[in-house]
Amino acid sequence: MGRLDSQREYWDTAGTTKTFGYPLEIGWLDQVPRDAPVLDYGCGYGRLTAELTGQGLTAVEGVDVSPALVGRARDEHPGLRFAVLDDPPHLAHPDGSFAAALLFAVLTCVPGDDAQRGLVAELRRVLRPGGLLYVSDLPLQDDERNRERYDRFAGRHGTYGVFETDDGAVLRHHTAEWLRALFEGFDTVRERELDARTMNGRPVRAVQLLLRKRVAA
Template structure:
């Protein structure tokens, strides 16, 4: 155990400078380290602290007082993540803290291909799962659809949605992916850029199963998501994080999210209980402004067994 000690003066002006991207990546990796790694982490912290010029004072003070003195590391880890401005990724398949923090800053751009909805009645019950701030619901309303509802795991996103679209129906999911809707009660489910935010295979399957439950026989699932990219930047981060998360295509973004890009055949497997009516490839800007390849799938719910 390392003794309590002060490494640099608390008033050191270089220490209180804004965190640089390279520093944030390093400290994020420390925040997510397992308990068995922490002795090495503490030694490395002492070695590197004088070299870092982007470490926030709050994080530095917490690390020195709590971590180095050997307090309950795993219990206190969320405090360190909070001090660093990094969401606590205790549940990678919802990441509510990240999406709450991002609610006012992100712009979503997956396009709504209206010809796919030409045969949908204007009074059909449409559910936007992962509605964010209501962008897609607004587009549907402008096309004349009247029975619209949106749900999201992030209260911050729903607050923004209410502020932007006060007459629309939005709700926070308390226990995702469980929905309050009865069986076979929805005509169309919109699922735009949601699976990319759910890294786990099982969590994705649970979500699709829940959407199948609430869809009427013959109901429509309109999915839009991101494919594996073939550029050097993405290939490098897929490889970097494959061992940590166990799936090639799962990666950490520079601002603290854990996301996933998919091979196209994964969607075929995921939607095995649906009839695929149509697919289309798209190019879309991600929430962080990178042009990426995506896929849209129009699927039909089979008859009830």
């Protein structure tokens, strides 16, 4: 994953001040045993890692590319497990290590096609056969402000939906077709759209997917 796709410098500076608020539907994970290993990939300051632990999941691990955010997570949630990804998206875990993984507002922070494919492939690797991947991310928005940003930055970044924020992040909103293609090797268990807020507090329409890793025939 290249510098643009990890954006470690951004997350270690401006990104440490952000608030992440995409809602978690804990009922989607009811079938995960309470002691099963669960991965919160792109955990930020540990909000969801702590929420999952508070709901009785006892083996949750959060990982993130940003040492500053992981430091904040450790300060705010002492006793929980957090690690810095030194070489994203690669994880220091054997194949099939996790019963479930969360990927909340991570793809939007990884603008490149190949980087997104590599990230999903790595999560597929570390999930058990039949393991669950709970994704929350952003489709293309239809408001004037976002459409203008998509048009303005498409030439620079080569993908419609990639744009730059005023404080230096490069983000991506996705077509439904791209998201379907990206999760090859998974079956959709549940899907929903919902109103949410971005890390800068703006209203946005989000999509959440509960996916199951296919069991080899």
